[in-house]
Amino acid sequence: MLAAVLHGKAARVEIGGQDVSWRELFRKYEDLLTATFLGRYCYLSPATQQQAVALLVGETDAAELGNILQIVFWPSLYKIEDDDLKRVEPDLVIECEKGLIMVEVKPPWGQQDKAQWHNEVEALKQTFIAGMDVDFELLPVVHFVALGQNGRLNVQEIFANFEKEPFEEFSTHQQEWDEILKNIDAWPQPENNGDRAVIADWRSAFELFGLSRPIKPLSEKVCLYIQLSYIRLLAISLLPCCYGGPGVYPRL
Secondary structure, three states, rough: OOHHHHOOOOOOOOEEEEEEEEEHHHOOOHHHHHHHHHOOOHHEEEEEEEEHHHHOHHHHHHHHHEEEEEEEEEOOOEEEEEEEEEEEEOOOEEEEEOOEEEEOOOOOOOOOHHHHHHHHHHHHHHHHOOOOOOOOOOOOOOEEEOOOOOOOHHHHHHHHEEEEEEEEOEEEEEEEEHHHHHHHHHOOOOOOHHHHHHHHHHHHHHHHOOOOOOOOOOOOOHHHHHHHHHHHHHHOOOOOOOOOOOOOOOOO
């Protein structure tokens, strides 16, 4: 589907009485960015999958969490608020061997909301206490990740006084899209064909959503060539004007 959208081969769809292309649709809906990026985690080889989890929680926690068992998108969680049962829907929960990662995603045009963070974490906590039936195993190690558009919000400060019980461990993380892209770009070329395909899809999707990849640093050879070319041009500019008068120089 992504390939069809990128190459303009996907059919148009009617939204609110308007004829819209899938390309435009992808750019407008954050859930499509969420699914395109995080939905491919399960298709990665174990080594690259751990690198991908590290993009969210860091290398140490990624190693401790173990392999991904499943990813549940937009799970229904519940919390009691003002004597009413309120439904809360985080973007996704990644169930790993040793813990859970709850992720709230915001696209480049969105903005994170600390009230939404509290609702989601509190709903998971109450769901855990009540032992409610959900689509993933309620593990006692929980990582909450705010991905994208955090602005001035500091997730660690906001949850500094959070009562973690009944969780055994509760950690918070916040990541920005530019850092995600920068880190992916720094990965060595994977040997696995599937990994290469997933990363290529990510980069195409990021460009579709207006997230440009960071420019790779110039190699030493390219830098040296630029320096020598500049020196050569400077040397020619200092030669006596014997090539047709001032300001007229031979072609390089």
